[in-house]
Amino acid sequence: MPKIYNFGAGPAKLPEEVYEIIRNELTDYEGTGISLLETSHRSQTYMKLNTEVQEVVRRLLNVPANYKVLFLPAGGQGEFAAVPLNLMSRTGTADYVVTGAWSEKAAKEAKKYGKVNLVVPPTNRYTGVPDQSTWNLDPNASYVHICTNETIHGVEFNFIPDTKGVPLVADMSSNFMSRKVDVSKFGVIYGGAQKNIGTSGVALVIVREDLLNQAMPICPSILDWTQTAKNDSILNTPPMFAIYIMGRVLQWIERKGGLDAMAEAAEKKSSLIYNIIEGSNGFYYAPVAKNSRSRMNIPFRIGSSGGNETLEKEFLKGAEAMGLIQLKGHRSVGGIRASTYNAVTLEEVQKLAQYMKDFYAKHKDLI
Structure with a gap:
C-alpha cells in the first residue's frame, strides 16, 4: 500500500506528532493508570x-481578559442555533453575510x-466575498454573522x-488557528474542531463577556453560553476526548512556532497549488476570485x-492509486478539492503538485 497523503476537508488530518502522543497516553493518561476515556469529568x-x-x-490568539473560552458539544453546526439563541433577543433581528454553503x-x-x-443578494454561485461597500447592513441588528472560510466553495475573508458597532460573529471552523486574528474586533468567534484544530465532537467558542446573559428562554441549557461559562465548560459530561485532542493539536501549533508559522506555511502550500492552476493554460480552473481564494x-x-x-x-482515480486521498469535491459542487490545513505538510502538498503537473502534461491535448 502506498504512503497516504490525506487532503480531506474534515474530519481532517492530524499532525503525526499528535498521533504519537495519543498512542502513548491512550491507556495511561499522565500517569493515572487509566485512560482519559474512563476518567471522571x-x-x-x-x-x-x-x-x-x-x-x-488564550496564548495563541492573545485572547483579551474580557472574553470567555468555552467548549460546547454539537460542533460548529450546533452553534448555528446557539448563536441566535444566545444573541438575537436584543432586537429580534440579525445580519448574515452568506458567502457559501455553511x-x-x-x-x-x-x-x-x-x-x-x-x-x-442571494446567489447559487459562491465565488468570492462581495466588496463591503455593496453590503446592506441593518444598524438595528443584534449581530452580524460571517463565515471566514467556506470549506465547500473555497471562499475566505481576507479582511475583518x-x-x-454591531457585534461581529464569525464561524472560523475551517481556518481557526491558521493565522493571527485580532479577537477584540469580534463579539464571538466559534468553530467545530474537526477541520483544523482537532477532531469532531466539540466546538470552540470565544465570547465577549458583555454578550452573555442574553439567551432566549427557549435556549437549551447545553447551548447556553452563560451557563457554560459559569460552569467552566463542565455543565455536564463534556466531549472530553475531543477537547483533549484539540488541546494536543494546539500545543503542537505552539511548539511549531505559533500562528505566524502556520500562516507562512498556509501561504506556501496554497500558492503552490494555485500557481499550477494559473499556469495550466486553462486546463485547471479555479472558480473563486483571486482576492477571496481560501488558503x-x-x-x-x-x-x-x-x-x-x-x-x-481519471485524475481522482490516479491520485488515489498514489496515496493522494480525499480529493473529491463536495457532492454539492463536484470537481476536485484539496484541503491544506495546518497538519498537512509542505512535502505532502509538493507530492500533489507534482501529480497535477504530470497529469496536465499527459492530458493537456484533450482540453
Whole structure:
C-alpha cells in the first residue's frame, strides 16, 4: 500500500506528532493508570486539562481578559442555533453575510429564532466575498454573522468587516488557528474542531463577556453560553476526548512556532497549488476570485467551470492509486478539492503538485 497523503476537508488530518502522543497516553493518561476515556469529568485530572486547553487558546490568539473560552458539544453546526439563541433577543433581528454553503446553513437555522437580513443578494454561485461597500447592513441588528472560510466553495475573508458597532460573529471552523486574528474586533468567534484544530465532537467558542446573559428562554441549557461559562465548560459530561485532542493539536501549533508559522506555511502550500492552476493554460480552473481564494480549501475543475467529468474521475482515480486521498469535491459542487490545513505538510502538498503537473502534461491535448 502506498504512503497516504490525506487532503480531506474534515474530519481532517492530524499532525503525526499528535498521533504519537495519543498512542502513548491512550491507556495511561499522565500517569493515572487509566485512560482519559474512563476518567471522571469532575476529577482534578480532567479539570487541569480543561484549564490547560483554555490557556493555550488564550496564548495563541492573545485572547483579551474580557472574553470567555468555552467548549460546547454539537460542533460548529450546533452553534448555528446557539448563536441566535444566545444573541438575537436584543432586537429580534440579525445580519448574515452568506458567502457559501455553511453561512447559508447558519442563516437558515437562525430564521427559526428571529428575522434574518441577508446582507448580500442571494446567489447559487459562491465565488468570492462581495466588496463591503455593496453590503446592506441593518444598524438595528443584534449581530452580524460571517463565515471566514467556506470549506465547500473555497471562499475566505481576507479582511475583518466594519460592522459599525454591531457585534461581529464569525464561524472560523475551517481556518481557526491558521493565522493571527485580532479577537477584540469580534463579539464571538466559534468553530467545530474537526477541520483544523482537532477532531469532531466539540466546538470552540470565544465570547465577549458583555454578550452573555442574553439567551432566549427557549435556549437549551447545553447551548447556553452563560451557563457554560459559569460552569467552566463542565455543565455536564463534556466531549472530553475531543477537547483533549484539540488541546494536543494546539500545543503542537505552539511548539511549531505559533500562528505566524502556520500562516507562512498556509501561504506556501496554497500558492503552490494555485500557481499550477494559473499556469495550466486553462486546463485547471479555479472558480473563486483571486482576492477571496481560501488558503485552507482549494476547489478546482479540469477543463472549464463545469468540469470535464471524465478527466476528473481519471485524475481522482490516479491520485488515489498514489496515496493522494480525499480529493473529491463536495457532492454539492463536484470537481476536485484539496484541503491544506495546518497538519498537512509542505512535502505532502509538493507530492500533489507534482501529480497535477504530470497529469496536465499527459492530458493537456484533450482540453
